[in-house]
Amino acid sequence: MNVSTILIILLIGAFATYFSGDKLASKVALLFSLAALGCSIVLLNNFSAGENISVINSWITQPKISFALNADGLGLAMVLLTAALTPIIIFSSFGNEYKNAKGFYALILFMAFAMTGTFLAADGLLYYIFWELALIPIYFIALIWGNGDAEERRKAVVKFFIYTLAGSLFMLTAFIYLYQKAGSFLIEDLYKVDLSACEQFWIFLAFFLAYAIKIPIIPFHTWQANVYQKAPTVGTMLLSGIMLKMGLYSVIRWQLPLAPTAAKEYMYIFIGLGIAGVIYGSIVALRQKDLKKLLAYSSLAHVGLIAAGSYTLTLDGLRGAVLQMIAHGFAVVGLFFAAEVIYRRFETREIGEMGGIRTQSPKFTSMFLILVLASVALPSTFNFVGEFTVLYSLSQINIWFAILGGTTIILGAYYMLRMFQHVMLGETNSKTFADVSLNEGISFAVIIAVLLFFGFYPKPITDLITPSLETILQVINKN
Structure with missing residues (x-):
C-alpha cells in the first residue's frame, strides 16, 4: 500500500456520496472518511516499519511533471490531522439538515482529497493543482450553504476566492521560474537550484503572498472573519481546522528551503x-x-x-x-x-x-x-x-x-x-x-x-x- 490509496478512497468517496442520494449522503461520507482514517493509520504503521510508501511516476513529459507523493513524517502528520478531523466534522453535522445534502457532503470529501494531496505532493505543479482544487469546494460550501444575507455572503466568499487565487498566481509564477532553472518540478530538484540573493528574495516574496493570504497573516487577513462568520459551521471547521494549515505547512516544506538566504535575511x-x-x-x-x-x-x-x-x-x-x-x-x-x-x-x-x-x-x-x-x-x-x-x-x-x-x-x-x-x-x-x-x-x-x-x-x-x-x-x- 502507498499513499495514493488514501487519495483514491477520498475521491471515490466524493463521487459515491454524490450518487448515493440526499438521505444516505451523510452516512456514506462518514463511512469513506473513516476508511480514509483507517488507511492513514495503516500507512503510518508501514512507514514506522521502514516501508517506502511514497509514489513517483512520470506524468507529463513536456514540461517535465511527475505524479510524485512524498510520505515523510511531516507529511504524514498533516495527513493524519486531515483524516482524523474529516470524520469528526462530518459526524458533527448530523444535527443539521442541508438542502442537496449529497452535494454538500461530496464537496467535503473532495476538499479532504485536495488538502491531503497538498500535504503529500512532491512535485511543484502537482502541489499547485491540489492547492487550487481545495479552494473550489469551500467556495461552494460557503456560498450555497452559508449563513446570513445572501448578498453579503456572496461578497465575502468572492473576496476570499479572489484573494486566495491572486496569491496563488504569484506562487505559480515562482514555480515556473524555478522550473526553468531546475528542468523539473520535483521538490528534490528544486531544493538544489542555486539562486542569487535577489532571486531568492522574489521567490520568497511570491510564496509568502500565497501563504500569508491562506493562513492568514496580517495585513492579508481581511477576508477571514467575514468568511468564518458567513460559512456554515462545517465550512468554518474545514477552513480553520485544516485548510489554513496548508499555508503553515507550506512555509516549512516549500518557502523556507527554496529561499533560505532570504529567509535568514x-x-x-x-x-x-x-x-x-x-x-x-x-x-x-x-x-x-x-x-x-x-x-x-x-x-x-x-x-x-x-x-x-x-x-x-x-x-x-x-x-x-x-x-x-x-x-x-x-x-x-x-x-x-x-x-x-x-x-x-x-x-x-x-x-x-x-x-x-x-x-x-x-x-x-x-x-x-x-x-x-x-x-x-x-x-x-x-x-x-x-x-x-x-x-x-x-x-x-x-x-x-x-x-x-x-x-x-x-x-x-x-x-x-x-x-x-x-x-x-x-x-x-x-x-x-x-x-x-x-x-x-x-x-x-x-x-x-x-x-x-x-x-x-x-x-x-x-x-x-x-x-x-x-x-x-x-x-x-x-x-
Missing part, C-alpha cells in the same frame, strides 16, 4: 508580522459580540504565533509550529462545534443573548470549559506543548519576541474566559438549552481525548515529525 520582519497578528487578533477578539467572529480572531492570533515560530528557522521553532498546528486544529474545531451546538438551541450567535447554560446543561458546560482551557494553552493540554515550544524558540532569537508573543496567553485567557462567563454563566436564557445529544457528545469526547492525551504524551508526534524537520533544516543551512 528577513527573519525578523516575518517573525514580527506573525507576532503582530497575535496582538492584533487578541485585541480585536476582545471587542467581538458575535461568537463565531470572536473565535475567528482568536484563531488569527494563534496562527500568527505558529507562523512566527516557523520563521525562527530553528528545530524548536519548526517542531513547536507543527505541534501547535495539530493542537490548534482539534481545539478550534471543537470550539466552532460548541458555537454550533449553542446556535441549534438558542438560534443566535450574539454573546449578549446567551447565558445560563451551566444550570441547564452541566455536561456541555464541562466540555466547553475544557476546550476553552485548551485554547488558552493550559498546562496538560496539547496546545500548551506547541505554544511553549514556539515561545522557547522565539526567546532563542530575541527575548522580546517571546515576551510579545506570550501576550497571546494573557489576552487569550482574558477574552476566552470572559466569553465563557457571558455564554455559560449568568441569568438563564428564556429558551431551553437541551443537553448534548449522543452524536454531539461523541464528537466532543473524541476531540477532548486527543487534546488531553497528547498534552500529557506528545512523544509519538514529536518522534514522527522531528526527522523530517531536521532534513529541511539541513537544506536551509546548506546555503
